[in-house]
Every structure is written in structure tokens, then in C-alpha cells.
Amino acid sequence: xxxxxxxxxxxxxxxCRSAPYGRSRARDAVDVAMAFAAxxxxxxLLFLGDGVLALAAGQRPAAEFSRSxxxxxxxxxxxxxxxxxxxxxxxxxxxxDAQALALPVRLAGPDxxxxxxxxxxxxLTV
Amino acid sequence: xxxxxxxxxxxxxxxxxECRRVIAADDALLLTGDGVYAAIGGGAAVLxxxxxxxxxxxxxxxxxxxxxxxxxxxxxxxTVDYGGFVDLAVAHPRxxxxx
Numbered sequence: 094x095x096x097x098x099x100x101x102x103x104x105x106x107x108x109c110r111s112a113p114y115g116r117s118r119a120r121d122a123v124d125v126a127m128a129f130a131a132x133x134x135x136x137x138l139l140f141l142g143d144g145v146l147a148l149a150a151g152q153r154p155a156a157e158f159s160r161s162x163x164x165x166x167x168x169x170x171x172x173x174x175x176x177x178x179x180x181x182x183x184x185x186x187x188x189x190d191a192q193a194l195a196l197p198v199r200l201a202g203p204d205x206x207x208x209x210x211x212x213x214x215x216x217l218t219v
Numbered sequence: 220x221x222x223x224x225x226x227x228x229x230x231x232x233x234x235x236x237e238c239r240r241v242i243a244a245d246d247a248l249l250l251t252g253d254g255v256y257a258a259i260g261g262g263a264a265v266l267x268x269x270x271x272x273x274x275x276x277x278x279x280x281x282x283x284x285x286x287x288x289x290x291x292x293x294x295x296x297x298t299v300d301y302g303g304f305v306d307l308a309v310a311h312p313r314x315x316x317x318x
Binding site for chain 1: 221233236237240242243312314315316318
């Protein structure tokens, strides 16, 4: 039996709180969510506050500076990260709606946000 | 039943605001480091509202004393030492760090 088979499965909520290119935190949040999924841990990814900016469609970073986070988001489903939620109020405050996003996510209002935190055994804010 | 640990100043970024929006009535909020500044000035009114909904508001005594604000804490803010910090972590099934 490998360590992977014997690892206990604990649900984890990964909270992305940072905009995508100023710092590495948003990419780190997506990377860590993929890592949890690769080890068969049930993972949900929540984009909260400035984190919703990572979801904007049309990201074109200059190649020499950064890889596209939008492209990475497109591979989440391949890694088994399918539970994606976004802070509805934060999107509205930043002039974004569902049509402006790179991929489909569930929009979470105040009650849904609280339920997401309560519904997971572990919460990791990045 | 979540323990939220706020360790950033409410004036330095969005930690306090985002924590406030997701915290639930049966949760606890522990202020540590620069997070203790949430207990004075404009933050105190926000904390009082949370406290009124049932959220336990606690501050790490050592960090309040270090910053000279221990005598100015509102009465609804309880203080703990590091042992109390551990007790809070044990008493809650999950913790969320805001930093």
C-alpha cells in the first residue's frame, strides 16, 4: 500500500485571496488545490476578495515575465478540481460578472460563503 | 465552530473585511500580532456587532501589551495567554488564518 492509498481523506477548502500577477499567491493557491486533488483529497477552491481577479478572462501576461494563470485554471478539471466558487460581492465590486470569467464558477453570496467554510474539515487561506 | 485567527492590521489590507464577511455566529475570532489593532478605533464597532451576533472575540494579551493597547480594549474583548490560544485551537474543529 502506498502512502497515497493510506492517506486519510479530509475535505479542504483552499481560499485564494490575491490578485493574479502582483505576487505569486494566486498561483500558489491554484497549485496547492491541484496538489490536494492529485493526492485524492476532496478539494474546493474559493476565490475571495481580490482573489476573484484571478478568474478574469483574457489574461495575456508578457511571456518573459509570467505564465498565464488563466491557462492553468483551464487545467483544473483535468486535475480533478471541479468545485469552484467565487465571492459574488467581490466580483460586482470589481466590475466583473459571470460572462467576464475564464471558466464557470458558482457565485457565493454571504450565506453560501459561511456554509463553504463550515462544510470543510480544513481551510487553507493563501 | 471555526476559530478565525486574524494577525494582520485592519488598516493594512483586506484580511479583517474578508474575515468579517465569512465569520458565523458560533465562531470565535482571535486577534494576534497586528490583528489586535482591530480592537481599537473603527474596528471596535465592527467587533461589537460580531460579538452581538454570538461571535466570541478574544485577543492575545501579550500582543496587546506589546503595542500598548491592553488598557484600551473594549470590555467585550476577552484576553488569553498562549495557553489559552492552544485551548481555543483544541476547542474548535477548524482554524482559518487571516494574514
